[in-house]
């Protein structure tokens with residue numbers, strides 16, 4: 001049976017804070033939407049991402065992936081209809097409809113909903129309400145409510161494609177979710193067990209809770225890198241991708257970017273994948289004078305291939321001269337650009353060694369770096 005999931009990510013919800021729609025806010029080193037999309041990868045045949053027209057950067061980014069993109073509607077139901085429409089040529093039999101703001105949904109819940117669709121036209125996860133329920137006027141309790149038979153609704157909500165498409169086409173609008181749309185069309189919806197960890201990010205504190213839930217099975221890796229290059233003739237040095245005028249140059253087989261080499265080795269280290277010398281042997285003439293960007297890009301690509309996202313890197317340059325401070329922000333921006341990170345994930349700082357040792361005698365520059373990678 002051909003299966004699909006529609007992830008509705010066109011909302012403008014900013015109750016969660018941060019000044020941008022919650023699906024684009026960072027959650028444990030990635031964006032909420034990235035986590036949510038990942039949850040469905042490999043579990044369904046087609047994945048539709050419904051995006052607001054104005055999220056142009058997201059359109060550009062995700063059009064390069066295998067996802068099917070659909071434009072948001074004027075309300076949530078309109079977005080779902082556009083998502084269903086985007087699947088019309090794919091002979092889909094089972095479709096799951098999921099809120100992008102539920103990034104902690106488990107493979108178990110997704111699998112359970114799909115399995116329930118073998119025997120039901122519609123199925124959705126629900127959690128039986130166990131807390132006592134009150135009514136209140138905002139400050140005092142005005143009554144109690146019988147909780148028996150009450151469920152908290154979750155997503156993904158699953159349907160036979162033809163049935164939910166027809167139900168949406170005939171619904172007058174204003175439904176809270178797709179289960180309500182299905183029921184209005186006379187479709188029985190089976191309840192399958194929900195998961196307390198499948199929370200919907202709504203308020204600022206929900207980010208912290210979602211990170212705690214993800215942390216239960218999060219694979220975090222640290223790596224360090226250390227590099228030294230000696231001074232020689234020249235009128236500039238390249239440090240963390242930035243050309244800095246100086247009375248001397250740095251010697252090396254490549255462009256001798258000691259900072260970028262340390263960061264690159266920190267990433268290789270976190271992956272337990274050797275070091276720059278192993279991937280780009282100095283004995284190979286093709287790397288002579290090479291821009292170190294090539295090495296850093298390779299390490300970042302390798303991290304991606306092995307399933308890791310870079311959470312942050314921190315690089316310290318050790319030298320008396322040139323002065324790093326005036327160039328540090330440009331260095332951060334350049335390395336962030338190469339690594340595809342935000343500048344707040346990249347730190348570049350410097351220290352002298354109090355005129356002690358080889359760096360103190362200005363015989364060369366040393367650099368140490370740390371990288372933190374998170375399994376995505």
Ligand code: MG
Nearest residue numbers: 227228258261
């Ligand atoms: Mg080096």
